[in-house]
Each structure stands twice: as C-alpha cells, then as structure tokens.
Amino acid sequence: MQNQEVYDELMAKFEKLYGVKPAAVAYAPGRIEVLGNHTDYNNGFTMGAAIDKVVMVALSKRNDRKLCFASIKSGEKVELDLDKLEKQPREYNWVNYPLGVFKFLVEAGLQYARHKQPARGRGAKLLGGNRAVDGVRALQALRL
Numbered sequence: 001m002q003n004q005e006v007y008d009e010l011m012a013k014f015e016k017l018y019g020v021k022p023a024a025v026a027y028a029p030g031r032i033e034v035l036g037n038h039t040d041y042n043n044g045f046t047m048g049a050a051i052d053k054v055v056m057v058a059l060s061k062r063n064d065r066k067l068c069f070a071s072i073k074s075g076e077k078v079e080l081d082l083d084k085l086e087k088q089p090r091e092y093n094w095v096n097y098p099l100g101v102f103k104f105l106v107e108a109g110l111q112y113a114r115h116k117q118p119a120r121g122r123g124a125k126l127l128g129g130n131r132a133v134d135g136v137r138a139l140q141a142l143r144l
Contacts (some may be wrong), residue, residue: 006056012135013072014058022058029054057098067102069095 007025014022030053036046062068065082071094077113078095085103086094 003006003054003056006054010056010058013070017070017077018060018068020060025056025058027056028053067099069098071131099131 006027010025011022029050031048031050034047034049036044039046067080067082067085068077068079070077074094074095076092078092078094080086080099085099088099
C-alpha cells in the first residue's frame with residue numbers, strides 16, 4: 001500500500017468514525033534496525049534505516065471530556081474519560097503509546113485514528129514514529 005492510499009483510507013475512515021474531517025494529519029516513516037536493536041540509548045552502536053512503511057495519524061478536537069482512539073487496521077475503538085486516564089490492558093496496549101503523549105493534554109479533548117502499516121521482518125519498527133507524530137500533530141490540532 002502506497003502512502004497516498006494509506007492517507008485516503010485514513011481520511012475516509014476517520015470521517016466515517018467521527019462524522020468530521022480531521023483537523024490535522026501526520027505521518028512518520030517506519031525504520032529497521034539492522035544491528036544494535038535497543039543499544040542506541042545505552043551508548044551502544046546501532047544501524048537503522050527508514051523503510052517504505054509508515055505510521056499515519058489523524059486528529060480533531062472534541063467538545064466533551066473524552067479521548068477516542070481508533071485503529072484503522074483492526075477496527076478497534078477505545079473511548080476514555082479525561083478525568084480517569086489509565087493505562088490500558090494488554091488487548092488495547094496500542095492505545096498506551098498515544099495515551100502517554102496525550103495525557104498532559106487532558107483539557108483539550110481529541111479524536112484520533114491511526115493507520116500503521118504492518119512491518120515485516122525482524123527489527124522493523126514503527127512505534128517511535130507513532131509517538132513523535134502524535135505529539136507534534138496533537139499540538140497543531142489544538143491550535144486550529
């Protein structure tokens with residue numbers, strides 16, 4: 001699936017899920033680590049490279065005190081009360097990545113949908129990009 005197809009699918013499904021167009025959309029490339037997985041933050045050597053898979057997120061403001069997370073690939077949707085933000089159980093652990101970023105934005109209220117292409121093979125990573133995209137675009141969405 002090419003990036004434009006991912007974007008088109010995300011836009012269509014976001015609007016179907018939430019009834020509005022996203023206020024912000026962002027993406028980050030996936031990466032592979034050829035060697036040194038988890039050594040980079042321990043002063044070790046690592047060799048990584050961007051790959052053609054992406055993480056793409058879409059956001060819009062809400063008017064209630066809820067955060068809503070949807071996975072385009074799995075169809076899962078998790079809605080959380082801003083006054084009771086808690087780490088999600090294992091079956092919804094994908095929510096914990098953006099939830100960690102959004103926790104400090106509890107007064108804003110956001111709607112969220114992600115499109116993460118499956119990374120195949122050993123050492124393929126898309127999670128770091130997901131957190132970076134979430135943080136940057138969440139702040140942009142709040143200013144809209």
